Amino acid sequence: MISNRDESKRRLTASGIKPTFQRAVILEAVRGKNGHPAIRDLHARLLRDVPTLSKTTLYSTLELFARKGLVKPLFIDPAEVRYDGVAEPHHHFYCTACRRILDIDIACSTGRAGRIHGHQVDEVHGYFKGLCRDCLAGGRLSRAANVSIHNSPRRKPHA
Ligand SMILES: [Zn+2]
Ligand SMILES: [Zn+2]
Incomplete structure (x- = not known):
């Protein structure tokens, strides 16, 4: 069975993004359960896997994913941008x-x-x-x- 991590790497490669460990972990987290996370929550969750991850890096990675159509920013929450791992x-x-x-x-x-x-x-x-x-x-x-x-x-x- 293909793991979520491998699936994330496959999606990154298919979108022309170099599938680094960090990017795969980020994409996996956006697409995982507790979907549509805000940066703040996502960052807190990801620190367990990537303790060195800065919010700035997370933000620019999500921007890259959005440009490549892998994630979709949602403006439904009046407080903060949320990210959807299902871009359709x-x-x-x-x-x-x-x-x-x-x-x-x-x-x-x-x-x-x-x-x-x-x-x-x-x-x-x-x-x-x-x-x-x-x-x-x-x-x-x-x-x-x-x-x-x-x-x-x-x-x-x-x-
Ligand atoms: Zn409720
Ligand atoms: Zn959604």
Whole structure:
């Protein structure tokens, strides 16, 4: 069975990036469970494997990955940029209580790659915000006074 580390190296090579140990570990961490990490959390997690890793290096490595289409920066969390190890466009649910970002596997009926009002659409991203089912079940509602589910205003095709 191919390991996640080997898979990360394979993806790096396929994208024309030299597959160093450090890069493979970083890519593996972005793609791993607890997905959509912020730099801060990712850095803390990675220090166990790469104790010498600086935040600056991590940032520039993620920038490189983003340029090569290996990761996607997400601007759904008002506090910080989050990184997605699945670069293909898909929808997200952001929990305003626990701040997790979850992938939502639905097809958008109004906007898909093609043309809208004469504009060429290359990517469609839907952002939903509210309380995740774990927070709803666990009663961790203290931070979540405003419960709303809506698409990002930037992506309303009828606006
Ligand atoms: Zn939650
Ligand atoms: Zn995602």
